[in-house]
Amino acid sequence: MTSEKKCMGCGVLLQDENILQEGYTTSLENDICQRCFRMKNYGEYQMIAKSNEEYLSILRSVGETKDLVLYITDLLNVDKDIEMVRRLVPNKMILVLNKKDALPKSVKEEKLIQYFKNMNLNFEEIIVVSVNKNYNIDYLLKRIKYYQTSKNVYAIGHTNAGKSSLINKLIKNYSNKTQEITMSPLPSTTLNTITIEINDYLTLIDTPGLIDSGSILNIVDTRMVKKISPVKEIKPKTYQIRKNQSILIENLVRVDYIDGVKNSFTLYVSNDLKVKRLLNSSNKDDLRNLNKTSYQVKYGEDLVVSGLGFIKMVDKCQIDVYIDQNVDTFLRKNLI
Numbered sequence: 062m063t064s065e066k067k068c069m070g071c072g073v074l075l076q077d078e079n080i081l082q083e084g085y086t087t088s089l090e091n092d093i094c095q096r097c098f099r100m101k102n103y104g105e106y107q108m109i110a111k112s113n114e115e116y117l118s119i120l121r122s123v124g125e126t127k128d129l130v131l132y133i134t135d136l137l138n139v140d141k142d143i144e145m146v147r148r149l150v151p152n153k154m155i156l157v158l159n160k161k162d163a164l165p166k167s168v169k170e171e172k173l174i175q176y177f178k179n180m181n182l183n184f185e186e187i188i189v190v191s192v193n194k195n196y197n198i199d200y201l202l203k204r205i206k207y208y209q210t211s212k213n214v215y216a217i218g219h220t221n222a223g224k225s226s227l228i229n230k231l232i233k234n235y236s237n238k239t240q241e242i243t244m245s246p247l248p249s250t251t252l253n254t255i256t257i258e259i260n261d262y263l264t265l266i267d268t269p270g271l272i273d274s275g276s277i278l279n280i281v282d283t284r285m286v287k288k289i290s291p292v293k294e295i296k297p298k299t300y301q302i303r304k305n306q307s308i309l310i311e312n313l314v315r316v317d318y319i320d321g322v323k324n325s326f327t328l329y330v331s332n333d334l335k336v337k338r339l340l341n342s343s344n345k346d347d348l349r350n351l352n353k354t355s356y357q358v359k360y361g362e363d364l365v366v367s368g369l370g371f372i373k374m375v376d377k378c379q380i381d382v383y384i385d386q387n388v389d390t391f392l393r394k395n396l397i
């Protein structure tokens with residue numbers, strides 16, 4: 062039977078008929094589905110492949126309200142399509158830059174804020190937070206109260222940005238509810254909207270995240286997903302690098318320095334990932350069989366590897382990047 066009852070963990074309709082389909086639970090008396098139960102209690106993550114179509118239609122319907130929207134962004138995985146989302150959702154919006162704890166303490170907040178201001182996307186305010194460290198959450202709540210246009214406030218953003226984590230933090234800090242939305246390091250944890258009344262004046266609505274089809278998280282196993290997702294402050298690794306040298310990250314990415322002056326590459330990736338510099342690029346390596354993209358890097362650009370992190374490069378140069386063909390890489394102006 063399919064009920065009208067939604068799973069409190071991920072938002073899908075509960076059903077007790079088909080174990081292979083989402084929303085399955087052994088008994089409709091339960092509040093959460095079996096997938097959420099396993100993630101919460103055993104850390105057993107189950108990936109669900111989703112298309113972005115449903116999510117885009119959820120975003121469009123958010124855009125039809127006049128309610129305040131929180132756009133949650135992971136500072137390590139800044140969206141490429143932030144502008145597209147802004148067009149779909151023209152509401153009053155606070156940009157929430159999450160996971161500050163994962164960046165080195167030396168990174169200045171004002172600099173991050175300025176970077177996003179320069180996009181001219183008309184946010185009411187840009188606020189840096191760390192949900193894990195409970196950093197700036199009180200201030201965020203104050204500003205939510207200040208900008209909200211009705212009781213309802215939506216949380217939107219890419220999958221894995223920390224939307225559900227943020228809402229859970231707000232529930233924990235400011236309400237007497239015990240409900241907990243499911244959180245996980247895998248993409249597409251939340252499957253449908255979840256509405257939570259914090260108090261008489263504030264109802265938060267969690268939404269599923271937009272999928273980044275080019276994220277490296279889509280192609281690695283759960284063990285590697287955990288390794289890639291930083292839980293501690295990243296200790297950036299800097300390498301002086303010259304022509305004919307290479308940087309390798311695990312067996313995931315290879316960057317060959319093809320041409321340019323002696324340069325400095327700083328890697329912002331999880332500390333758990335093994336990084337190696339080859340002093341001679343001609344050394345054989347299986348990574349060479351992966352898809353190759355060549356970049357002409359301008360002065361002061363980052364190479365972003367979607368879902369993994371980024372390499373801050375100082376001088377202009379030419380590089381070849383080898384990576385699985387389904388993973389996106391791109392250049393942008395230095396974030397930090």
Ligand SMILES: Nc1nc2c(ncn2[C@@H]2O[C@H](COP(=O)(O)OP(=O)(O)OP(=O)(O)O)[C@@H](O)[C@H]2O)c(=O)[nH]1
Pocket residue numbers: 159160161162163190191192193194219220221222223224225226227243244245246247248249250251252268269270271290291292293
């Ligand atoms: N380092 C760090 N990790 C965080 C923070 N907030 C959330 N995370 C982690 O980010 C991952 C994703 O969190 P979720 O809350 O499930 O993200 P979501 O945006 O709801 O993702 P979907 O439901 O898939 O759209 C989890 O592994 C969290 O532990 C933070 O402040 N710092």
Ligand SMILES: [Mg+2]
Pocket residue numbers: 224225226243244250251268269270
């Ligand atoms: Mg979620």
